[in-house]
Amino acid sequence: MKTFQEFELHHSLTRAISEMGFEEATPIQAQVIPLALTGRDLIGQAQTGTGKTAAFGIPLLEKVDIDNDKVQGLVLAPTRELAIQVAEELSKIGAHKRVKILPIYGGQDIGRQIRALKNRPHLIIATPGRLIDHLERHTVRLGDVETVVLDEADEMLNMGFLEEIQKILSQVPTERQTMLFSATMPAPIRKLADQFLNNPEHISVIPKVVKAPSIAQFYCEVSERQKFDALCRMIDIDGPDLAIVFGRTKRRVDELAGALQKRGYMAEGLHGDLSQNQRDQVMRKFREGQIELLVATDVAARGIDVSNVTHVYNFDIPQDPESYTHRVGRTGRAGREGTATTFVTPRETEHLHFIERISKFKIAKRQMPTFADAVNKQMQNAVEKIVDTIESNELDTYITMANELLDEHDSNRLIAAALKLLTRETNNVNIELTPEAPLRSKKPKFGGGGSQGSYQGNRRRDDFRGGKPGTGGRPGGYGSKPSGGKPSAGKRGFYDELRGKRKKEDRPFKKEKDFVNV
Numbered sequence: 167m168k169t170f171q172e173f174e175l176h177h178s179l180t181r182a183i184s185e186m187g188f189e190e191a192t193p194i195q196a197q198v199i200p201l202a203l204t205g206r207d208l209i210g211q212a213q214t215g216t217g218k219t220a221a222f223g224i225p226l227l228e229k230v231d232i233d234n235d236k237v238q239g240l241v242l243a244p245t246r247e248l249a250i251q252v253a254e255e256l257s258k259i260g261a262h263k264r265v266k267i268l269p270i271y272g273g274q275d276i277g278r279q280i281r282a283l284k285n286r287p288h289l290i291i292a293t294p295g296r297l298i299d300h301l302e303r304h305t306v307r308l309g310d311v312e313t314v315v316l317d318e319a320d321e322m323l324n325m326g327f328l329e330e331i332q333k334i335l336s337q338v339p340t341e342r343q344t345m346l347f348s349a350t351m352p353a354p355i356r357k358l359a360d361q362f363l364n365n366p367e368h369i370s371v372i373p374k375v376v377k378a379p380s381i382a383q384f385y386c387e388v389s390e391r392q393k394f395d396a397l398c399r400m401i402d403i404d405g406p407d408l409a410i411v412f413g414r415t416k417r418r419v420d421e422l423a424g425a426l427q428k429r430g431y432m433a434e435g436l437h438g439d440l441s442q443n444q445r446d447q448v449m450r451k452f453r454e455g456q457i458e459l460l461v462a463t464d465v466a467a468r469g470i471d472v473s474n475v476t477h478v479y480n481f482d483i484p485q486d487p488e489s490y491t492h493r494v495g496r497t498g499r500a501g502r503e504g505t506a507t508t509f510v511t512p513r514e515t516e517h518l519h520f521i522e523r524i525s526k527f528k529i530a531k532r533q534m535p536t537f538a539d540a541v542n543k544q545m546q547n548a549v550e551k552i553v554d555t556i557e558s559n560e561l562d563t564y565i566t567m568a569n570e571l572l573d574e575h576d577s578n579r580l581i582a583a584a585l586k587l588l589t590r591e592t593n594n595v596n597i598e599l600t601p602e603a604p605l606r607s608k609k610p611k612f613g614g615g616g617s618q619g620s621y622q623g624n625r626r627r628d629d630f631r632g633g634k635p636g637t638g639g640r641p642g643g644y645g646s647k648p649s650g651g652k653p654s655a656g657k658r659g660f661y662d663e664l665r666g667k668r669k670k671e672d673r674p675f676k677k678e679k680d681f682v683n684v
């Protein structure tokens with residue numbers, strides 16, 4: 167195990183790292199940090215939640231010359247939430263060094279960004295679409311960038327950002343250092359690496375067999391119509407601190423969030439059709455624990471780090487093994503434990519086995535809980551709350567009223583009423599969700615020999631970058647058909663498949679704060 171002192175970093179970085187509570191470097195950090203400090207190009211692959219951000223962030227921050235007012239480093243990330251989060255993490259690490267870090271992403275008012283750019287950030291953390299806008303307007307210059315990081319590089323390809331990345335990198339000097347990170351490295355990403363990286367070192371700390379996985383993984387076979395009740399019952403039984411519920415489409419997420427609210431849960435939806443203001447608010451409330459359930463499309467699947475997410479529910483089975491890995495990886499972060507449950511309709515079991523095979527995970531079966539199970543568990547929880555309250559001994563103000571009530575009512579009935587009040591009445595609101603067609607495996611075509619899946623395939627991503635509101639609800643669509651309709655992704659080249667998929671991510675939005683740190 168390595169301590170951060172061993173890297174001989176600038177004292178201001180070591181100090182900030184220790185204030186953040188990091189004691190030892192994680193395995194990916196132990197390998198990446200010294201190598202990255204030499205200036206070498208590299209590809210870093212490690213499981214979700216194992217500190218890849220700091221693995222690239224620390225060398226980036228170490229290399230910043232604070233007296234140079236040019237943009238010296240650039241991180242590209244697939245989603246706005248991730249760009250913001252990475253900027254925040256790097257800002258914490260770079261706080262004492264006074265590194266200026268600016269997140270740049272679609273949906274934020276461009277005038278404000280232009281003003282913030284004039285403030286001379288040292289590092290920019292950007293989504294590709296918006297950075298291109300700035301390059302076209304000549305409001306940002308990348309001519310002095312020494313280091314480029316592509317975080318979630320495979321996802322940026324999935325989203326059709328290849329051309330943007332090419333264009334951005336064409337404006338960065340060729341003698342730069344380039345690093346590429348993700349928990350998953352499907353075959354096409356290696357082609358990207360050949361194109362953009364110079365003799366990179368591959369660092370992979372994906373264990374062949376995970377002995378004690380920190381994420382317990384289950385599936386539950388249910389019919390489409392049973393899914394919602396199954397979800398509510400599981401939430402009641404599991405009692406998550408915070409949970410993320412993944413749905414396939416934007417419409418699904420809206421319906422599901424609304425339905426959960428009707429049943430009394432503190433839930434809100436997150437997807438690409440919301441305004442940036444709404445997206446920010448939902449994320450903030452979730453991070454602060456003001457909502458307990460984040461219902462999201464795959465927009466929240468990558469990189470998002472909220473430490474007390476104890477449960478992930480795949481209300482709809484994910485499209486591919488990478489998406490499964492990343493969604494499930496929103497829990498069990500930084501050595502914590504988590505539980506992930508995937509709902510599978512009978513016709514989707516083959517797709518589940520495909521995901522299991524490629525991801526090399528064993529997903530255990532979990533029965534659909536009965537209504538009685540859920541009510542009993544809730545009652546147990548209510549009893550625990552009452553017993554804890556008795557033990558807390560702060561009941562004086564309530565005792566007089568309790569005695570008065572006992573004079574008039576039977577004690578059994580009084581306690582029963584208290585339990586009733588403390589138990590959420592789950593099944594009282596009838597909910598009808600628009601059914602989703604089952605998702606089946608596209609006959610995958612295997613190539614290469616990667617540890618994390620090397621099939622060819624591409625996800626259709628209408629969730630990330632807007633489109634008009636209401637375009638999300640495409641019943642049964644989402645490239646789910648094994649054959650027919652349009653040409654299959656397996657036949658066409660990966661990059662061909664990506665072309666023409668891009669939509670503009672930018673929407674007008676004003677944000678109070680531009681620089682995270684200064």
Ligand SMILES: Nc1ncnc2c1ncn2[C@@H]1O[C@H](COP(=O)(O)OP(=O)(O)OP(=O)(O)O)[C@@H](O)[C@H]1O
Nearest residue numbers: 188190191192214215216217218219349469471500
């Ligand atoms: N050395 C460390 N000690 C303790 N906690 C750490 C350390 N390094 C990072 N962390 C924390 O671990 C959490 C997960 O880190 P991070 O988001 O970088 O993971 P990741 O590997 O990028 O995951 P993903 O693949 O999901 O993007 C963060 O909250 C981060 O602050």
Ligand SMILES: [Mg+2]
Nearest residue numbers: 218219317469
């Ligand atoms: Mg990450």
